[in-house]
Amino acid sequence: MDLGLKDKVIVVTGSAGMKGSIGETIVQAIAAEGAIPVLVDRNDRGIAYAQEFQDKGVDSIFVKTDMTEPKQIEAAVKLIIDKYGKIDALINNVGVNDGAGLDSSVDDFMYSLKLNMVSYFVMVKECLPYLKESKGSIMNVGSKVGYTGQGGTSGYAAAKGGVLALTREWAVDLINDGIRVNALIIAESWTPAYDEWIKTLDNGEEKLNSIKEKIPFENRMTEPMEIANQILFTISDKAAHTTGQHIFVDGGYVHLDRALLPAQ
Numbered sequence: 001m002d003l004g005l006k007d008k009v010i011v012v013t014g015s016a017g018m019k020g021s022i023g024e025t026i027v028q029a030i031a032a033e034g035a036i037p038v039l040v041d042r043n044d045r046g047i048a049y050a051q052e053f054q055d056k057g058v059d060s061i062f063v064k065t066d067m068t069e070p071k072q073i074e075a076a077v078k079l080i081i082d083k084y085g086k087i088d089a090l091i092n093n094v095g096v097n098d099g100a101g102l103d104s105s106v107d108d109f110m111y112s113l114k115l116n117m118v119s120y121f122v123m124v125k126e127c128l129p130y131l132k133e134s135k136g137s138i139m140n141v142g143s144k145v146g147y148t149g150q151g152g153t154s155g156y157a158a159a160k161g162g163v164l165a166l167t168r169e170w171a172v173d174l175i176n177d178g179i180r181v182n183a184l185i186i187a188e189s190w191t192p193a194y195d196e197w198i199k200t201l202d203n204g205e206e207k208l209n210s211i212k213e214k215i216p217f218e219n220r221m222t223e224p225m226e227i228a229n230q231i232l233f234t235i236s237d238k239a240a241h242t243t244g245q246h247i248f249v250d251g252g253y254v255h256l257d258r259a260l261l262p263a264q
């Protein structure tokens with residue numbers, strides 16, 4: 001299916017993670033559609049990623065930005081506009097499950113909110129004039145933690161819960177501007193960050209198997225490309241009547257009753 005995204009300027013935050021991270025996979029998918037991936041992240045890996053795209057003839061830029069700094073976000077959007085003159089879609093993907101829990105300081109909790117939620121607000125605010133011009137689309141990357149909790153991660157849970165509420169709030173705010181706003185919710189996706197976390201555990205392999213067993217559909221982790229594909233479809237005009245939705249790409253993790261599933 002041609003998603004009609006050719007030459008669209010699509011901004012993705014948190015897109016300079018390791019190869020195979022969600023953000024990096026999204027920008028690969030954007031390039032494959034013939035659109036222009038704009039990478040916004042604080043990690044210098046983004047320089048090489050944008051260069052790799054350019055070497056393949058894909059127009060792309062990396063804008064080094066600390067997403068906890070509103071002034072840097074403002075400057076990043078200005079730079080994008082100076083280069084391309086438009087923004088067709090914004091994918092708010094940056095996020096770290098940083099374990100700012102009940103035993104953490106208020107400062108750590110506030111930092112988590114800043115990174116995982118306030119950055120989404122600032123990005124939308126700064127991109128809005130251009131999204132209004134393009135009748136663009138916004139996608140927020142959420143987490144099951146915003147629905148189910150996880151324990152030990154108050155900041156991330158509050159932020160991801162807030163992102164889901166803001167998705168509906170902004171969908172209402174922007175309904176007369178022709179801007180659609182949706183959220184994509186991930187439960188368990190196999191990324192390099194996930195792999196790193198598993199490696200810190202004494203019983204990593206065992207833990208991973210017990211997680212997979214609880215994922216109803218095919219007892220496997222979600223592939224980052226399955227997430228990227230759903231995101232690109234949803235921001236495209238093929239999904240022109242979808243707004244304010246929380247879209248779960250999680251193999252049934254959150255909603256299916258495991259008690260009804262066959263024993264493993």
Ligand SMILES: NC(=O)c1ccc[n+]([C@@H]2O[C@H](COP(=O)([O-])OP(=O)(O)OC[C@H]3O[C@@H](n4cnc5c(N)ncnc54)[C@H](O)[C@@H]3O)[C@@H](O)[C@H]2O)c1
Nearest residue numbers: 014016017021022042043066067093094095143186189193
């Ligand atoms: N992998 C999963 O199973 C899973 C589950 C639920 C939700 N998610 C969500 O998916 C998204 C991507 O996750 P991922 O696993 O690819 O993460 P990741 O850790 O691989 O990538 C996060 C990116 O954010 C960047 N970043 C961190 N702090 C930053 C800052 N202050 N300023 C700018 N950039 C910063 C990092 O450099 C990195 O590129 C996140 O929103 C995450 O919450 C992932």
